[in-house]
Amino acid sequence: MTEAAILSNHDQSRADIARWTCPHGQHAGHGCVMCYHASGEADPALPLWDVAVWFTSARPIPIKALHDVHRHGRQFAIDQPSTPLVYVLSGQARAALGVEAVAGVVGYLVQNQHIVDEFVVTEIRAIHS
Numbered sequence: 001m002t003e004a005a006i007l008s009n010h011d012q013s014r015a016d017i018a019r020w021t022c023p024h025g026q027h028a029g030h031g032c033v034m035c036y037h038a039s040g041e042a043d044p045a046l047p048l049w050d051v052a053v054w055f056t057s058a059r060p061i062p063i064k065a066l067h068d069v070h071r072h073g074r075q076f077a078i079d080q081p082s083t084p085l086v087y088v089l090s091g092q093a094r095a096a097l098g099v100e101a102v103a104g105v106v107g108y109l110v111q112n113q114h115i116v117d118e119f120v121v122t123e124i125r126a127i128h129s
């Protein structure tokens with residue numbers, strides 16, 4: 001069985017926004033460094049989420065920085081679809097809730113400002129694998 005959670009910027013109701021707030025009070029789309037660290041030490045019994053985050057960067061991300069992401073221990077990747085300044089960060093995170101998994105994956109960007117210092121998340125998918 002697959003569970004999916006999708007966030008887009010269109011028509012977000014107040015209930016949706018509450019749903020996308022992590023236990024530390026951060027909106028998943030803004031990322032949460034605490035969720036990022038928590039997912040690194042998460043109980044292996046917790047669900048594993050496949051997360052994809054579309055974001056726009058204020059500046060182009062250097063190719064070298066994109067390659068550095070692949071060397072990171074958690075098998076995250078940043079790919080660039082055809083649109084300039086639009087990127088997709090994908091990765092897996094272990095967490096009880098999809099919102100924590102997403103906040104943790106976006107938290108990776110917050111934690112690594114040498115990769116991208118200014119970004120706006122436009123769409124998120126989290127699939128419980």
Ligand SMILES: [Zn+2]
Pocket residue numbers: 022023024025026032033034035036103
């Ligand atoms: Zn958090």
